[in-house]
Each structure stands twice: as structure tokens, then as C-alpha cells.
Amino acid sequence: MRLGMRRLKRCQLRLLLTCFSALLVIGYWENIDNAFVSHVMSFSYRYLVNSFSFINATLRVSPEDALKYSDRRYLINHEKKCLNEDVLLLLFVKSSSEHFDRRQAIRSTWGNETYIEAKLGIRIRVLFALGLHPNPEHRRTLTTRLLFEDQKYQDLIQQDFIDSFHNLTLKLLLQLAWKETFCPYAQFLMSADDDVFVHVPNMIRYLQLYGRGDHKDLWVGRVHRGSPPIRDKYSKYYVSRDLYPWLAYPDYTPGSGYVLSRDVASRIYRASLSLNASFHIDDVFLGICAKVAEVAPKNHMFFSGEGKAPQHHCIYEQMMTSHGHVNDIYDLWKDAELKSTETESTSPGLMWKIYCTIMKVRLLCLPLLSNTYPCKAAFVHQDL
Ligand SMILES: *[C@@H]1O[C@H](CO)[C@@H](O)[C@H](O)[C@H]1NC(C)=O
Ligand SMILES: *[C@@H]1O[C@H](CO)[C@@H](O)[C@H](O)[C@H]1NC(C)=O
Ligand SMILES: *[C@@H]1O[C@H](CO)[C@@H](O)[C@H](O)[C@H]1NC(C)=O
Ligand SMILES: *[C@@H]1O[C@H](CO)[C@@H](O)[C@H](O)[C@H]1NC(C)=O
Numbered sequence: 001m002r003l004g005m006r007r008l009k010r011c012q013l014r015l016l017l018t019c020f021s022a023l024l025v026i027g028y029w030e031n032i033d034n035a036f037v038s039h040v041m042s043f044s045y046r047y048l049v050n051s052f053s054f055i056n057a058t059l060r061v062s063p064e065d066a067l068k069y070s071d072r073r074y075l076i077n078h079e080k081k082c083l084n085e086d087v088l089l090l091l092f093v094k095s096s097s098e099h100f101d102r103r104q105a106i107r108s109t110w111g112n113e114t115y116i117e118a119k120l121g122i123r124i125r126v127l128f129a130l131g132l133h134p135n136p137e138h139r140r141t142l143t144t145r146l147l148f149e150d151q152k153y154q155d156l157i158q159q160d161f162i163d164s165f166h167n168l169t170l171k172l173l174l175q176l177a178w179k180e181t182f183c184p185y186a187q188f189l190m191s192a193d194d195d196v197f198v199h200v201p202n203m204i205r206y207l208q209l210y211g212r213g214d215h216k217d218l219w220v221g222r223v224h225r226g227s228p229p230i231r232d233k234y235s236k237y238y239v240s241r242d243l244y245p246w247l248a249y250p251d252y253t254p255g256s257g258y259v260l261s262r263d264v265a266s267r268i269y270r271a272s273l274s275l276n277a278s279f280h281i282d283d284v285f286l287g288i289c290a291k292v293a294e295v296a297p298k299n300h301m302f303f304s305g306e307g308k309a310p311q312h313h314c315i316y317e318q319m320m321t322s323h324g325h326v327n328d329i330y331d332l333w334k335d336a337e338l339k340s341t342e343t344e345s346t347s348p349g350l351m352w353k354i355y356c357t358i359m360k361v362r363l364l365c366l367p368l369l370s371n372t373y374p375c376k377a378a379f380v381h382q383d384l
Helices: 002-031 035-049 053-059 063-070 100-108 113-120 136-153 165-182 200-210 262-272 282-293 329-341 350-365 375-379
Strands: 074-076 087-094 123-132 156-162 188-193 196-198 219-221 257-261 321-323
Touching (some): 053 282, 074 136, 087 165, 100 123, 100 136, 100 329, 113 123, 113 200, 123 165, 136 156, 156 165, 165 262, 165 282, 188 196, 188 262, 196 329, 200 329, 262 282, 350 375
Parallel strands (some): 087 188, 123 156
Antiparallel strands (some): 074 156, 196 321, 219 257
16 A cells, blocks of 8 residues: 555656656747757657648738739740740749859750750750849949840849849749749749759659659659758848747748649649748748648759769769859769760669669768768669
């Protein structure tokens, strides 16, 4: 009897202690901007709760209010650039007015529509999405240069908003609206940054293979699942609790590069027309719209993270995007070009596969290397 009582007391004590520490931890969770804790929280939220019902409850606005964000005037436009019915891919590059060199590099390498059509027989459209330079004085001189550039290449789309990090969502809406209005037939829409190398021949091959189905229901990129909002005031990606009080973002693909099929782009665009677009992180906002449209992203291991892909043929062979390229884009393109002009090669032999696996393990799996492709990508030879 006494023994039983003692055991019960010990049990209660343990229970009390557990409750207390749990409370303590919860208390800390509320106050401490600890990256580890917030990742655990957001992951738990993503996998255990996973109801983003707050989106419908708090981010929905009337269509008139939503339109205030997306209904910007076009300053430079090419309404007839993409009316063909046989465009496979519309590729929007997010650029800034002053990045003349980056645009020129893209036009002469992976973004050369004429070249791609001549060599691969595939029609793509590459356009640069721009806003206005934040500095009004610079803006005037830049406008003259931009008009000159556009006259020559006819590939700039500019809207009437200040081009700033906090206005990136407006640029996303530009791309979605333009696709819907002026490029309705293109099978896929891709969005990329102007410091990203897109391996267009690989991308086309992937989209064609995927398109053997029906070109539908695709949203592909490097998927971030259960990411927490960053509460560190000094981070570029800082988001206040007022703006986004919840623990986790819906799944999304980083804005550096992702692809949507035509139907998905349309559904996401329509969802955006009833949401409050004041949330400024564009790729997360895309995730929010996609949640409403009930589309889930598909992860592809060869869409790169923040880092630059290691230089190696075995990597280039499978690369979709690689981040952080400005001047070396010509070298990368030389390799891609060479490969794409080779006659449709037979599938690589076993020895080549073994060799590439070893090389990729060396390049991707050793710790301390930059954040490009995951280690498991070393063991994949065709990713669909
Ligand atoms: C939000 O509402 C729409 C339609 O009203 C519904 O289709 C969608 O599933 C809802 N999304 C969430 C995350 O609750
Ligand atoms: C694009 O490729 C075509 C055909 O190969 C070439 O004539 C043209 O100069 C290239 N454009 C640029 C901007 O390099
Ligand atoms: C976004 O663009 C609008 C329209 O030009 C401008 O009024 C606003 O200040 C810009 N916001 C930021 C954060 O740059
Ligand atoms: C959209 O969200 C912002 C920031 O949370 C808020 O200030 C604004 O009032 C909202 N707009 C509408 C129309 O609800």
C-alpha cells in the first residue's frame, strides 16, 4: 500500500516535471529566434498539423483589392511575341534595369531562341521581366538605354512598379498575368533569376519526356518543405509576426528557378486574383497561391540551391539550373551546346554510369561543399 502510494507520487512528480519543461520549452519557442527550434516547429507543423486554413481565413481579399497588386501598366510590352501555338516553354528571367551584361550573356547563350529552334527544333520564348529602377535619376538614363536595347532584341517586359526586393511579388504577378494574357498556348512557364544558368537542352528533354503524358499538373523545382519564416531582423528574408504569424510556409520552390505547366500556371494565377499579395517574398507567395489552387510541387534534384554547381561533365549531363553565374555562363554554355549538337546518343554504358556515380559522390556528398544538389543526386541517372 505504502509502496503503491510512493510509486504514485513519483509518477505525479515525473508528470509535473514533464509538464513544466514542456511549458518552459513552449515559452521559449514563443520568444527565442532559434533557427533550430523554429525548424523543428515548422516541420512539426508541416507534417503533423499541415492545415493551412489560415490562408483562406486571413489572406483572401475581394477581387478588386487583389487587382490593385497585379493590374500594373505595361511600360514596355510585346503583345504578339508569344501567340504561336507551338511554343513549348515561355521562360521569364527576372532582371533589373541595369543588368545589361547579364541579359546580353543570356541572349547569346542558353536564352538564344533562334539557336535553340535551329538546333533542337523546339520553339521557346525568353523574356526579361523588369520594373522601374528605384532611383528616379538613374531611371531616366536607363529608360533610354532600355528602349534602345529593346528595339534591338524585342524581349523586355516592363511594368510600372519600383523594382525592389520587396516588390518581387509584383514581378511574379507580372509573369503569371503575361502568360495568361499574351502567351496562352505555351505548354510550360519557367521563372528564373538573371544569375542562374538554365541548361535549356536538358530542360527541353525533361519537359518533352514529361509531356509524353499530357503536359499537365507539373510544378517542379527544388522544393522547400516546412520552412519556417525567418524572424531574424538582420536577414534579407526577415518576415515580421504581424505580416506572417504562422509557424511554417506552405511548400514552395525558390524563385531562382522553377517550371509550371500551362494548367498549373493558370490555376495559380486565378488563385492570386483573390489573395492579398502584400506578402513580399515572391516564391513563398507562389506557394500560398498554389495551396489555394491545391497544387503540390515536385522535387527535382538537379534544380540547384544557392550554390554553383561543381564543374564536371557528369554534373552538366543532368543539370537543370545552377545558381550564381554571371561571367562564367559562356563556359557552361559551351559544354551544353556541344552536348546538344551531338547526335542523339545511345544511353550511356555501365562503365560511364559507374564512373559518374563515383565522380558525383566526390563532388556532391563530401560535407563542407556548397549547397547545390543533394548527395542522393549522385545515385540518380535519369530523374523524371
Ligand atoms: C480555400 O478555399 C478554396 C475554395 O474556397 C478551397 O478550394 C481550398 O481547398 C481552401 N484551401 C485551404 C488550404 O483551406
Ligand atoms: C543566336 O543564335 C543565332 C543563330 O545561331 C545567331 O545568329 C545570333 O547571333 C545569336 N544571338 C546572339 C544574341 O548571340
Ligand atoms: C513597390 O512599387 C510601388 C509602385 O511603384 C511603390 O509605390 C512601392 O514603394 C514599391 N515598394 C517597395 C517596397 O519598393
Ligand atoms: C493585406 O495585408 C496587409 C499586411 O498584412 C494589410 O496591411 C492590408 O490591409 C491587407 N489588405 C487587404 C485588402 O486586406
